[in-house]
Amino acid sequence: MRILINENNEIVGYATVGGLEGDFEIDDSIVPQDFAQNYKPKYYLYQNEQIIVNPNYQTETPVQPTTPTQPVMSDDTLKYMVATLQKQSVQSNMKINKLLQDNQNLKAKVSELENKEVTANE
Template sequence: MRILVNSSDIIIAFAIVGGFDGDIEISDEGLPSNFVETFKPGYYLYRDGEIKVNTSYKEESETMVIDNPPQDIDSLRIMVATLQKQSVQSNLKIVSLENKFKELEEKLNKEVGANE
């Protein structure tokens, strides 16, 4: 995994595939167990080679004003990170649903086979 850290050691983005200019490579062993699920830009810090929860993190409002576009690169990176997180969460849900579908399909096939 690769993380992108701003000048205040705040993790503003991560990538499982690919990366960013100036990113840092992190081994999976160095990640908190729920990093991907709980990631929010600014929620984690990267200091002294460790990922820690940012104790001064404040939840941002989910609504964004469209007529006031972001003016700096950090804002754009945060938006990309948020979209990436949503994509990862969607992919995890898809995999879960595919597994449940396979289980139900196998169960149905067994019951149909038993009734024949």
């Protein structure tokens, strides 16, 4: 097994296959049998070529994102943005439809020219 430790000798990562940047190899015989099941970053210490449970381990509480107390944008601003996006979407669809129609017209002209060329060669 390969382990990665921090400056306090707390195991912050491990690999059974491959490796981690900055890790090192340890003998599998010193790894507790329940290591993988109980592993959490900093839960185990690597001391004196032994893996032991960290007596100072504290569960890290995830940081809750703070919600803004005021809206970032006013409702009117958001309504304007939605209306603008809808308008742009309609304009884009109109341009796409025009391009599709132009493409059909060009295909028809090419086909017409090819037919004239075939009849002229006969």
